[in-house]
Amino acid sequence: MTEVRAEGPDSVPPRQKAPTIYDVARLAGVSHQTVSRHIKGHRISDQSRERVEKAIDDLDFQPNSAARSLATRSSRRIGALAYEMTQLGPMTTLSGAASLAREAGFVLDIVTMNPVDPTSARAAIDLVKQNDLAGILAFTPTDDVRLELESTRFRVPVYVEHEVDDDAHRGNLNYDAAAVVAEHLLGLGHRSFAHVAGPGNWPSSRLRAAGFADTLRAAGVTPPQAEEGDWNPASGFDAMTRILRRGERFTAVFAANDQMAIGAIAALAGAGLRVPDDVSVAGIDDIAEAAFVSPTLTTVPMRFAGQGRFAFRRLLAMINGETLPELGDELRGTLVVRQSTGAPADASR
Missing domain, CATH: 1.10.260.40 (lambda repressor-like DNA-binding domains)
Structure with a gap:
């Protein structure tokens, strides 16, 4: 004390x-x-x-933001529409944006919403519009939130951090991360797969699924039927359990994020399958726990803080009437190989 x-x-x-x-x-x-x-x-x-x-x-x-505001007669506050603050990705992304905003002399006013509830999204948008802001930074994980934003007129610059299905190609961070995982598993010799996907109404989930499936097809492998989870370990456990009940043979599992991968590993263990001896498992995000679970998890970092800083840089360019910065290679994650993946012990499984 x-x-x-x-x-x-x-x-x-x-x-x-x-x-x-x-x-x-x-x-x-x-x-x-x-x-x-x-x-x-x-x-x-x-x-x-x-x-x-x-x-x-x-x-x-x-930075003396108060003096700057008096001199320019401009607001030094940024509205931020955020979601799922208990989850690592959204929380770290917002933290990165807030850090750069602070360094640039701005204050980030955060308004949270439920991304799967259009009423919650509308209330959050209406609330943020009431403030005297220099701009708005919107992190929109679902199609519903994007539609609400598109139907709203704003008086200040708005940068919407959102992906669409047309982004399903090399160069998109989510697509590339899943493609890297698929290439790793194919390189180990795996040809039969299971897929624990994220929720279908999240573009990031669809892009990760596309990156994984396209890479398998390019190698002459038919993508498996995906079972959706909800990003948390329990949903990964349930999705993996449904896959096991189908009785399909596979030697490797791709989970759309690390938390669901951890749940999937637990389901495999409950079914008497060892990772990676019987089944390899890989995820995406590189959460802190990935390096400490048993077995440690092969994954691809998503560099969420850097994504948040990049989003703020783009909004600031809009506010200043400047050319928007381009995505750099520093935000692209490279595969982190750990204990959860290995060559298939039995290619016929």
Whole structure:
């Protein structure tokens, strides 16, 4: 328990001068123009960004957003429509956006919603519209939320982080992650698969399913019938149980995210199947638990914080009337091979 005590005036240390952008530049070893570009949300080199962010943290530098707002007569608040804050992906993505917003001198006003309830989405949109904002950042995981946003007129720039089925090709982060998993399993010699998919009304789920299925077809393998889960371990367990009841033969399981993969492994163990001796299992996201479950889980990181920062950079470009930044390779995850995948022991299974 922290004890707070009032002290006399003689005990108060002299107030130190607040660090400036020039102090940050000096400590980071870059120009003050580079620091300014980063604070405004513009893209700088990865090496410079790391040095600038460390200097900002070390100096506890705070951009003077209040003075900037008075000078420009513009709001320094961003509305953020968010969802599923208890889940790693959405929470980390929003944290990344909030971090860059803070560095750029903005405050993120977060309004949460239920992504599968159109009434909840409409209420959240109406609420965020009531505020004096510089722009709105909308993370829309489902088709229902996207439709609600498309039917709404806004007075400020709105960046909608949303995917559509036309994005089902190489270059899309979700599609690519699933394709990488499929290539890994095919490379190990697997030719018979099970698929624990995410909910069908989530574009990210459909894109991961497409990346997996297209890669199998390109290798001459017929994709399996998918069983849908709801992103959590219990739904992965249930989906895997339904697959097992069908009596189909398979040597590898692709789960659309790590949590469902963990549930699937539990269902396989309950059926007397060992991972990876009898069945290989791989997921997507690289959640913290993936490195500590038994067996440790093969997966592809999705770099959610980077995605959040990228979304904010694009919104800031819209606010400033600038060209939107392009997606860079730094957001693309590479396969992390762990204990849950291996060559099939019996190719006839």
